[in-house]
Amino acid sequence: MTTMTAREKAIQESFSLRMDEAELLNCMQCGFCLPSCPTYLETGFDESQSPRGRIALMKAVHDGLIAPDDDVERSLNLCLGCRACEPVCPAGVKYGYLLEEARDIFNNHNEHSAPVKAVRKTVFEGLFPHQNRMEHAVTLLGIYQRSGLQNATRKLGFMKLFPESMQAMERILPAVPKKSEMKNRSSSFTALTEKTATVAFFSGCLMDTMFLNTNNATIKLLQKAGCDIVIPEGQNCCGALHGHSGEKDGAKELAKRNIDAFEKSDADYIITNAGGCGAFLIDYDHLLKDDPDYAERAKAFTAKIKDITQILFELDFHERVKLKIESQTITYQDSCHLRNVMNTHIAPRVLMNAIEGADFREMENADSCCGSAGIYNIVESDMSMQILDHKMEKAKATNAHTIVTANPGCLLQMKLGIEREGLSNKVRAVHIVDLLLEAAEHH
Known part of the structure; x- marks a missing residue:
């Protein structure tokens, strides 16, 4: 091995100290993960872009056999973090935990350029941890949409100065609510039928601003399912963006604040309607396992996490409420x-199949990543669009009028795919919550 630089040596020492050697050794290099890995398939079976290849690289860095150079970091960064490798792994390797730890180590030793440092500080420290600032940012977006500025910008061709993917993303952003709508919602709601449970709703940061209507629909569904609902004050961003981007300390602080907020609710369950958020919330027990003040509290917190589709399924919502929509083909x-972390994939399908007028058709490889992966579609646009284009081939094969998903990033990505395919007048993408409320309130 060539002589390591001082930075590489510091990274290698951190790998040796911080990486879970037992978890690294759990990987038997059997290859069961390979057919499930999007980047392995999209790169033409490049082993360095597979789960077992990345684990081999981490282990080699941990053992001092290779330098943690740019190629190693590039391999880790190109991973979507979809964790599709975990359910198929016979050894049960927690690949997601290894990936987050490795990225955090690299980030701690990176000297970012001034512009990158400014952006990261703004996003990870100045924006997402502060819900009032999120509301302000979305309010500005709303002004852009409603003032006529958006139409003027498009007519002048200003958006053509940006990459094609960014132009398309601007076109598919949802119409966002006014600040008064974000501020004036109650913090508690009572069941509309015989009470079945008391739930605390994790409202999220983007979900409670840009996708406020979906959050409101979630509340209505829970009420129809017989739930009393509390929305704890003091909750904040789940920390997923931080955890997946090498900002683990920031993720831990957000996790602690959420645990503090939800402990006061004493609810039976904590409900989320965003797959990415739910998966990070349910991993708080791992994130805080070494914190003497929060380790046990995190276990109690994660034990209550359920996705909205899972709680509706368990409360027999689809049998108690008549669901009907205008005749259409839907896929998911x-x-x-x-799916891969919260193991929730049966419940949404049962709910969709219960809707009268909906012809549900299973999409081939519906469980493979769409390429959104948090901010991956921004920082790794080429790979993201390559994955999305292949995903849209599968979606189009179903001849669906409606593509349903259960996460805001996936929803925007599918809307982007529809736009890229020129199908905006024929196909829509919706969050499953909005589809279910549409079906529950049919007239």
């Missing part, structure tokens, strides 16, 4: 984290 794109 799994949220990776909802």
Whole structure:
């Protein structure tokens, strides 16, 4: 091995100290993960872009056999973090935990350029941890949409200065609510039928601003299912964006604040409607396992986490409420984290199949990543669009009028795919919550 630089040596020492050697050794290099890995398939079977290849690289760095150079970091960064490798792994390797730890180590030793440092500080420290700032940012977006500025910008061709994927993303952003709508919602709601449970709703950051209507629909569904609902004050961003981007300390602080907020609710369950958020919330027990003040509290917190589709299924919502929509073909794109981490994939399908007028058709490889993966579609646009284009081939094969998903990032990505395929007048993408409320309130 060539002589390591001082930075590489520091990274290698951190790998040796921090990486879970037992978990690294759990990987038997059997290859069961390979057919499930999007980047392995999309790169033409490049082993360095597979789960077992990445684990081999981590182990080699841990053991001092190779330098943690740019190629190693590139391999880790190109991973979507979809965790599709975990359910198929016969040894039960927790690949997601290894990936987050390795990325955090690299990030701690990276000297970012001034612009990158400014962006990361703004996003990870200045914006997502502060819900009032999220509301302000979305309010500005709303002004852009409603003032006529958006139409003027498009007519002048200003958006053509940006990459094609960014132009398409601007076109598919949802119409966002006004600030008064975000501020004026109650923090508690009572069941509309015989009470079945008391739930605390994790409202999220993007979900409670840009996708406020879906959050409101979630509340209505829970009420129809017989739930009393409390929305704890003091909750904040789940920390997923931080955890997946090498900002683990920031993720831990957000996790602690959420645990503090939800402990006061004493609810039977904590409900989430975003697959990415739910998967990170349910891993708080791992994230805080070494914290003497929060380790046990995190276990109690994660034991209560359920996705909205799972709680509706368990409360027999589909049998107690008549669901009907205008006749149409629908298909479903799994949220990776909802399926692979929260193991929730049967419930949404049962609910959709219960809707009169909906011809549900299973999409081939519905459980494979759509390429959204948090901010992956921004920072790794080429690979993301390559994955999305292949996903849209599978979606189009179903001849569906409606593509349903259960995560905001997936929803925007599918809307982007529809836009890229020129299908905006024929196909829509919706969150499953919005589809279910549409079906429950049919007239």
